[in-house]
Amino acid sequence: MNEKALKTLEYSKIIQMLENFATSSCGKDLCRNLTPLDNLNEIEIMQQETADALARIYQKGSLSFGGVKDIRGSLKRLEIGSTLGTGELLSLCSLLENTNRAKAYARRENAEEKQDSLDGMFEILQPLTPLALEIRRCILSEEEIADDASAGLKQIRRSMKNTNDKIHSQLSSYVSGSARTYLQDAVVTMRNGRYCIPVKAEHKGHVPGMIHDQSSTGSTVFVEPMAIVKLNNDLRELEVKEQAEIEIILSNLSQYAAENLEAIEDNLKVMTQLDFIFARALLAKAQNATEPRFNTKGIIDLKKARHPLIDKHKVVPIDVRLGEDFDLLVVTGPNTGGKTVSLKTIGLLTLMGQSGLHIPAFDNSRLSIFKEVYADIGDEQSIEQSLSTFSSHMTNVVRFIEKADRDSLVLFDELGAGTDPTEGAALAIAILSHLHAQGIRTMATTHYSELKVYALSTHGVENASCEFDVETLRPTYRLLIGIPGKSNAFAISGKLGLPSYIIDKAKEQISQEDESFEDVLSTLEQSRKTIEAEEAEIARYKTEIESLKKQLEEKQDKLEQRKERILRDANEEAHRILREAKEYADQTMKIFNKAGKESMSAKELEQKRSELRKKMDQTGKKMALKTPEKKKSTLTAKDISLGDAVKVLSLNVKGTISSKPDAKGMVFVQMGILRSKVHLSDLQLIDEPVITAPSLQRTGAGKIRMSKSASIRTEINLLGKTVDEAIAELDKYLDDAYLAHLNSVRVVHGKGTGALRKGVHNYLKRLKYVKDFHLAEFGEGDAGVTIVEFKK
Known part of the structure; x- marks a missing residue:
């Protein structure tokens, strides 16, 4: 990759950011020398390594390599x-030691966890713990060897301590004894590595010994008394032995390390590589970057791409594509609108991706492999070389045309600028046509309207624009592909206060064709905004429809549950009535049999028959379907108000008025969870509480009463009941509790044999509106109580 493109696109700043995340000097070297690759296999391997390291960071935290020297x-x-x-x-x-920490970091708690591309590197690592422990045992710091490093060193240092003690003892006696008057100070000092005492120069003859030094004034000489000369000699000999023993210790440690030289070299190499990989992952984490998908077809498709050198809280993401439907993209729009940033974003993200770095864009963004990226961006005017802006840009263009091929990405900023607009536009079109004919992926920014027309009229060339809000005079920095941009010079000038007559005069200077083209662009821009607004409204409607669909499905589920409960109650009631009828029939047979044997009187027999008929009539009434008589209602719109309790005559169901009557006399009535439209003639005001919700309801008489579901208890006691009795009672209680919108209830069934608990649990499993149930905690009833939680 050519150095000029790397410099122009500020690739070095990305490398500096990457280097800051590495923690070892060798890892920083690898970061510093990172350059884009053009081999797809190598790039994908590096991208996978970065992704796997990032996954480990999110799972376990980062791994430091500061100990890798x-x-x-x-x-x-x-x-x-x-x-x-x-x-x-x-x-x-x-x-x-750092290798040992890395080895522990890589250890997986679960053997079934998926392997990744870094496992092989971690497996190579050999902590060599015995060697590390031996070095730490022997060496305390760079200046200090431990006494226990060897038995010889320990003995030598013990002897040195004893000798030192003897020297200090004898010198102390000199300092505090009769010789005190000959001394300059009562201190012990060292000269040339030997212990001495400071003696006044005039009394040096009174203290026999060796003179090692004297003060700058000559008034003090430093004398080694003869009594300690031998001791000092012994101490020096011990110091020489100590140094020799230390050399032996270091030699042994070095030999130990040399025996494991290959493993140490592998550790250094792998740890350096891991530091490099984790630095790439930490950069991706800081930029909230993702792994791009690569291709060799020249296709770029970036979704919500952000320039990595702009504050991520301020940068505006862009969607940009190139190389699939078109291979040349012409970007237009006003100055400071984001054209150059868009250009640099594509170039820099391409370089980052080919360097094995994740890119700051949404998942599944696509990049192509380019062997070269050529970028002509910014003002490269050179006074020293006598090059104008146009000349410097054209020098770059000439080099690009000579070297670029189908495996290149070419980026132009303000192509053809710096010269006569007519000639510059013609030259720009010719250059772009040449690159387009060769199939070279190219992106260019421009102000020339001629290039907009060229892009509209040429197959494989597409317009794009950087959106600008004329009302606020601010760019939005959004890149809009397929729409040519306006310079908005007249609109911006007017907003800034330029007189309208000057603007009108300027408009007269442009050709009718150019003016019509700008009007078309304005119309396209307005149409785009309208379509975007409509799409947003459609998306909102879709969300609302999904919500209503979900609510309808929930209501349908509740209706099905209620239907099942009603049918179950009806079956149980029918079974009970049939059982009673059977008992009455059996009793009748017994009476008649008894009458035949005991010769009962006709009067007694008639009395028994009358009682039996009464029983059968009562049973028949229970089995009969009660159909209410339809009464003609005389209610009017003035007679009812919202919240009134009414009875729907055709359905024989109670409900609550939830809307005002319309012109046809139709009102909405809330009947439990159902809401239906009913005519006033089918309603009758009642003075009863409506059992629909856990709230206070206003009745037809204007009284405030508590609904039944509002007073439901949060606990039901089933102790002493059979399973059938308990289930029948529990079923009704749970329905009321659910309609009362309780979050959970307690079912007390006791421990006993466990039959009742088992029956309750089996029944709860079948209820669709029960979210979960479990036995109570210790101290709340244990196995004798079940906590039931309802769905929201």
């Missing part, structure tokens, strides 16, 4: 058998 020089020294210093060994230990 650049120890490549140290590894070379180990390779030739050299001994490493304390700092080098500590850096090696830091790498191994």
Whole structure:
């Protein structure tokens, strides 16, 4: 990829952002040297690595690589058998410890979890924990080796401590004894690595020993008393032995590391690569970026793409496509409208994608693989080279034409600008026609109306514009493909206060053809806005229809449930009546049999027969369908008001007035969960509470009464009942509770043998309006109580 395009599109700023997310010096080097690739397989591998690292970050958090030091020089020294210093060994230990943390980070809690592209890298890592622990045990810091690093070192340092103690003891006796008068100060000091005392120059003969130094004034000499010369010599010998022992310790540690040289090199290489990959993932996370889909057909299709160098809270996303229906896109619109940003967004996101970086755009955005990106953007006027704006741009164009091919992406900003408009427009059309004929993917911004006409009249070339709000004089930065843009020079000038007579004079200067073309553009823009508004309204209607459909389905479910309950109640009642009839029939047979045996009198027999007939009449009344007599209602619109309780005569159902009568006398009546339109002649005012909702209802007499469902209890006690009795009672209670809009209720069934609990649970499983049920918690009834939760 040519360096000029990378510089023009500010690719280096993306690399700087990426480098800031790397935590090791080697990882930063990889980030710094990242350049776009043109091999599809390599790009897809890098994109997959970035995606997998991002998934791990969201799942487990980020992984730090700060402990990965650049120890490549140290590894070379180990390779030739050299001994490493304390700092080098500590850096090696830091790498191994960071490797151990990475290994733990990669460990999966569930063996069935899906593998990803990073698993192979993590498997290569070898923490070499024994080596790391040995280094930490022996080396405390770059300046300090632990006493326990070896038995020899421990013995030497013990001897050094004893010798030091003897030296200080003897020197203290000098300082505090009879020699005190010969001393300049009562202190012990060191000169040339040997312990001395400060003696006045005039008394140096009174303190026998070796003179090692004197003060700058000559008044003080530093004397090593003869009594401690041997002790000082012993101390120096011990220091030499200590240093030799330390060299042995470092040599042993270096040898230990050299035995694992290959594993350490692999760790450094893999950890550096992982730092690079996780830096790419962290950049994607910061930019809310996604993985693009790549193709080799030259197709670009970016959805809600954002320029990564603009504040993500301020940047306006754009939708842009190129290379499928058309391979040349001409972008027009006013200055500061976002044309150049759109151009840079396409170029920079292409470079990022081919570098293995996610792009700030919606999922499933598509990019193509380009071997070269050529970008002529901005004013490149050069005074030193005596190049005008037009000359500098044309120099770039010449180079592009020479080198660009079907695997190139070409970006022009204000093509043909900087010279005579007529000649510039003609030249721009010729350049674009040449690139278009070769099938080179090209995007160009312009102000020339001739290029808009060229795009409208040429197959495979498309217009686009950056939207501008003339009312507010502000660009919206939206890119609209398929619509040529207006410069809006007259409208903007008028809004800014330019006199209308000057604007009218300017309009006279442009040709009738140009004016008509601008009018067409205005009409197209207005039509686009109208269509967008209509589409938004249609989307709103669709949402509302879906909501109404859902409500209707819920009502249908409730009706089905109520229907099933009514049928079940009716069947149970029929079974009961038949059972009673059978019992009466059996009783009748017994009476007649008894009458035959005991010779009952006719009067007694008639009395028994009369009682039996009365019983049968009562049973017959229960089995008969009660059809209410239709009474002619004389209600008028003045007699009723909203909330009045009424009876629908044709249905024999009670309800509540929920609307005012229309011109035909039709009103809406709320009957439970049903709402129907009924004529006034079919209604009768009643003075009873309406059982429809958990609220206070106003009756026909104007009294305020509590509805039945509003006073429903939150608990039902089924203790002592059989399963059949309990289910019948529970069914009615749950219906009332659900209509009362209770969230949950308690069903008390006791523990006992568990038969009643089992029957209740089996019944609850069949109810569609029951969301969930479970046994109560400890202290709330345990297994003797079931909590039932209703659907909303």
